[in-house]
Amino acid sequence: MIAGIGIAGTATAERTLEPDAFPGRWNPHRAIPPDVEPAATAAALALEDAGWWRSGSGKHCAGGLVVAIDGASLPPTLHFARALRAGPASAIGPSSFLFSLPSSVSGVLGILFGLTDYQATMVGGSGVGIQALRHALDLMELGRQTRLMVVVQSVGCDYEKDPELSRLAVAWCLDGSGGASRYGASLQCGWGVDAPNFGFVAGHQVLSPLGREQTEAEIGDSGLAVLPLLRGSQWLSRSIPKRLQSNFLVRQDSSQSSTDAVGWIYMDTKGNSDAHK
Amino acid sequence: MRSKGNLLGGERAPLAVTGMGLVTAAGRGGPALLRAQARRESFLRALRPCGGNALRVPVDWVHGKLDTASFGAQVDDRILLEWGGLEHEDDRAVPLAALAMEDALEHSGPVEEGHDIGLSIGTALGSIGRIERSVQSERPEQLSALDLREDSFDSYTNRLARAIGAFLPLGKPIRTQSFSVTCVSGLYALEQVSADLALGRVDRVLTGGVDTLTAFMHGGFRSLGALSPTGRLLPFDVEHDGILIGEAAAFVAVEPLSVARARSAPVVGCVVSQRLVSDAVHLTSPDAEGKGMARAIEGALGDASLEPEEIGCVTVTATGSAVYDRMQSRALHTALGDRAARAVPVTTWEPAIGHVLAATGTLGLAYAAMTVERGEVLPVYNVTGVDPECRLRYVLDEPLRLEIPSLLVLTVGFGGQNGATVVTSAPMAADIVYRQGV
Numbered sequence: 001m002i003a004g005i006g007i008a009g010t011a012t013a014e015r016t017l018e019p020d021a022f023p024g025r026w027n028p029h030r031a032i033p034p035d036v037e038p039a040a041t042a043a044a045l046a047l048e049d050a051g052w053w054r055s056g057s058g059k060h061c062a063g064g065l066v067v068a069i070d071g072a073s074l075p076p077t078l079h080f081a082r083a084l085r086a087g088p089a090s091a092i093g094p095s096s097f098l099f100s101l102p103s104s105v106s107g108v109l110g111i112l113f114g115l116t117d118y119q120a121t122m123v124g125g126s127g128v129g130i131q132a133l134r135h136a137l138d139l140m141e142l143g144r145q146t147r148l149m150v151v152v153q154s155v156g157c158d159y160e161k162d163p164e165l166s167r168l169a170v171a172w173c174l175d176g177s178g179g180a181s182r183y184g185a186s187l188q189c190g191w192g193v194d195a196p197n198f199g200f201v202a203g204h205q206v207l208s209p210l211g212r213e214q215t216e217a218e219i220g221d222s223g224l225a226v227l228p229l230l231r232g233s234q235w236l237s238r239s240i241p242k243r244l245q246s247n248f249l250v251r252q253d254s255s256q257s258s259t260d261a262v263g264w265i266y267m268d269t270k271g272n273s274d275a276h277k
Numbered sequence: 278m279r280s281k282g283n284l285l286g287g288e289r290a291p292l293a294v295t296g297m298g299l300v301t302a303a304g305r306g307g308p309a310l311l312r313a314q315a316r317r318e319s320f321l322r323a324l325r326p327c328g329g330n331a332l333r334v335p336v337d338w339v340h341g342k343l344d345t346a347s348f349g350a351q352v353d354d355r356i357l358l359e360w361g362g363l364e365h366e367d368d369r370a371v372p373l374a375a376l377a378m379e380d381a382l383e384h385s386g387p388v389e390e391g392h393d394i395g396l397s398i399g400t401a402l403g404s405i406g407r408i409e410r411s412v413q414s415e416r417p418e419q420l421s422a423l424d425l426r427e428d429s430f431d432s433y434t435n436r437l438a439r440a441i442g443a444f445l446p447l448g449k450p451i452r453t454q455s456f457s458v459t460c461v462s463g464l465y466a467l468e469q470v471s472a473d474l475a476l477g478r479v480d481r482v483l484t485g486g487v488d489t490l491t492a493f494m495h496g497g498f499r500s501l502g503a504l505s506p507t508g509r510l511l512p513f514d515v516e517h518d519g520i521l522i523g524e525a526a527a528f529v530a531v532e533p534l535s536v537a538r539a540r541s542a543p544v545v546g547c548v549v550s551q552r553l554v555s556d557a558v559h560l561t562s563p564d565a566e567g568k569g570m571a572r573a574i575e576g577a578l579g580d581a582s583l584e585p586e587e588i589g590c591v592t593v594t595a596t597g598s599a600v601y602d603r604m605q606s607r608a609l610h611t612a613l614g615d616r617a618a619r620a621v622p623v624t625t626w627e628p629a630i631g632h633v634l635a636a637t638g639t640l641g642l643a644y645a646a647m648t649v650e651r652g653e654v655l656p657v658y659n660v661t662g663v664d665p666e667c668r669l670r671y672v673l674d675e676p677l678r679l680e681i682p683s684l685l686v687l688t689v690g691f692g693g694q695n696g697a698t699v700v701t702s703a704p705m706a707a708d709i710v711y712r713q714g715v
Contacts, residue, residue, distance in 0.1 A: 065555075069457070070429075070431070071422065071423060071425075071426055071429060074422040074423065074425045074426070074429065075422040077405075077408060077422070077425065077493075078408070078412070078420060078421075078422045078425060080493065080496075080497065080500075081408055081409055081412040081493055082412060082418075084409075084412075084492060084493060084496045085412055085413065092496070092500045093500065094497070094500040094501045097493075097496070097497035097500050097501070098501075098560060098561070100402070100493075100497070101401055101402070101457070101459060101691070102430075102457040103401075103457055103458045103459055103690075103691075103692070103694075104560060104692070106458075106555075107555075107557075107560050107692040107693075108560065110555050110557035111557050111558065111559070111560065114557060115555065115557055116554065116555055116556065116557045116569060117554060117555065118553055118554070118555070119458070119553070119555035119557070119694065120456060120458060120465045120468070120553075121456060121457050121458050121465075122454065122455065122456055122457075123400075123403070123429075123430035123431075123455050123456070123457045124430055124431045124434060124454070124455055125429070125431030128431075131454050135454075135468075135469050135472075138469070138472035138473075138476065139468070139472065141472075141476070142287045142472055142475055142476075143283070143287075144283075144468075144472075155422070155423070191452075191454075
């Protein structure tokens with residue numbers, strides 16, 4: 001199911017994304033927009049991890065895209081609103097308006113990687129990452145999509161002071177074709193109902209609720225939508241290469257009060273311990 | 278033979294539209310829009326400064342920066358004042374959506390005890406008016422982007438969930454989710470709720486799109502140089518000179534046709550199939566040849582097992598942009614073939630109320646369902662002469678009888694987003710399922 005994972009943000013940067021990674025798809029003289037760069041880098045890492053894309057190939061990448069954005073569109077929104085207050089719209093460049101639209105992130109990812117199919121963008125609070133994962137899994141379960149990449153991008157609390165440190169993105173490539181995948185863990189996810197009792201066995205790790213975990217302090221905001229997938233990625237990276245038989249549950253209680261807003265992701269390597277090739 | 282699983286709503290397809298709520302510049306309710314179109318009326322007007330109205334936050338209008346090119350279609354404030362929750366709310370985007378949601382739910386009938394309702398919202402900019410209000414504060418330079426979280430999409434979704442919660446059985450939580458994919462937002466919202474219905478999570482859903490016409494939205498399109506300077510929205514026209522935007526909310530109540538029939542709910546029309554495809558060629562422009570839209574059309578017709586000749590009418594997104602008008606024409610020729618593309622009647626409502634942003638997709642579904650119910654295709658107006666590159670059978674003079682109760686709804690969004698949705702009468706939807714033999 002999970003064919004590739006990628007994590008990006010300045011604090012965890014493994015690479016810098018250059019325009020020449022996308023020949024024929026992106027103007028080589030134009031930098032990747034900073035509002036999109038973490039998502040684009042995480043996507044590149046996940047796609048390469050899955051073997052779905054190769055840097056510099058310029059080829060179209062088959063599959064759909066589901067992007068989740070929490071507060072990540074707020075900085076350009078504020079920028080454009082301030083500019084509008086200061087002068088007439090006809091004198092303002094459109095860039096910050098474009099990136100105030102959350103779907104511009106998926107728009108850029110689509111152009112960079114040639115993702116010309118389904119291209120959803122979900123918006124919300126800390127739970128929107130899990131919602132996006134669930135959306136993708138639903139579409140695959142119903143046979144409406146077979147290959148999807150889920151990308152979650154968050155912005156942290158110190159954006160104004162230090163924008164480089166406070167953006168973080170996670171990407172997962174999901175393959176619903178039924179073949180062996182790079183990460184052999186089974187994957188389930190839910191939103192809006194309490195997490196089921198999975199009957200945990202040795203090797204489990206429970207992170208609940210997220211707001212009390214120390215790792216959040218490093219990221220800088222307990223309400224980040226990337227966190228559940230980030231923790232899941234870390235567990236996958238640790239468990240799968242060692243062929244550990246273990247399972248993982250992350251549960252997230254949203255700040256929403258009027259809705260039934262509990263999200264969870266459950267992964268299990270039982271019976272799949274030899275899937276990692 | 279295609280699997281019924283490909284129909285929108287999977288094994289519980291087709292999906293019946295049992296209620297709709299439209300709030301547009303033409304008024305509250307679908308008939309107001311149809312009346313405007315029948316009378317060839319346009320609600321696109323010069324936007325005027327409106328001062329301290331609590332429901333409006335037009336930054337540059339307040340500061341007197343409105344110029345001669347500021348046209349659009351706004352919902353009359355008196356309509357928004359009909360909403361009962363205004364003592365708790367100063368954000369125009371809430372009453373706009375809440376009225377449409379209430380109407381859709383009311384038309385679809387009471388919610389039975391124990392039934393679960395889902396809510397899925399499509400919006401490009403959500404509560405942008407509240408953010409504009411914050412930036413108008415005395416020291417906006419001290420504002421941090423994260424101070425705006427209270428005005429974010431999450432907050433907006435919650436407030437809408439609370440607004441509709443009063444109409445649901447006491448204490449019943451509502452499943453909510455929000456999509457933001459420019460003008461096709463409402464169609465992506467429909468994808469998730471159709472999955473929720475198919476997987477048995479909910480019994481009925483409210484889904485739709487909403488955006489307000491504030492200074493931010495208007496200024497954004499102005500900064501792109503996309504707006505018409507003349508204030509006329511001229512679809513498929515040799516003289517088209519840019520788009521004009523309007524504000525609106527469009528929501529539909531949807532449930533499996535079998536469930537709707539079992540409870541004797543009124544079925545306005547059925548959503549049979551839908552395909553959403555991205556061009557991925559440019560951040561603002563579509564593929565000029567319409568290759569993505571053609572794939573969407575072929576997919577939607579294929580899922581419904583319909584031949585091009587079995588489409589009674591096509592509605593297009595006619596914003597006043599030559600690029601998008603021509604693109605949709607080319608896509609229809611590619612997907613349907615030249616003969617069928619020239620034969621099928623084509624219409625649009627946009628000269629009446631402008632391009633209504635994230636409400637466009639759902640409004641298209643509602644409009645198609647109303648057209649199926651009335652059996653009549655209303656003509657397009659504001660066409661001084663058809664652009665020779667728009668090679669379709671536009672209904673321009675008199676209304677046409679709808680020969681086949683099926684519509685293909687084309688929705689285009691900023692940056693090459695394409696949606697093709699098939700809406701039919703309930704008997705035709707049932708026939709499609711029968712023909713597919715599942």
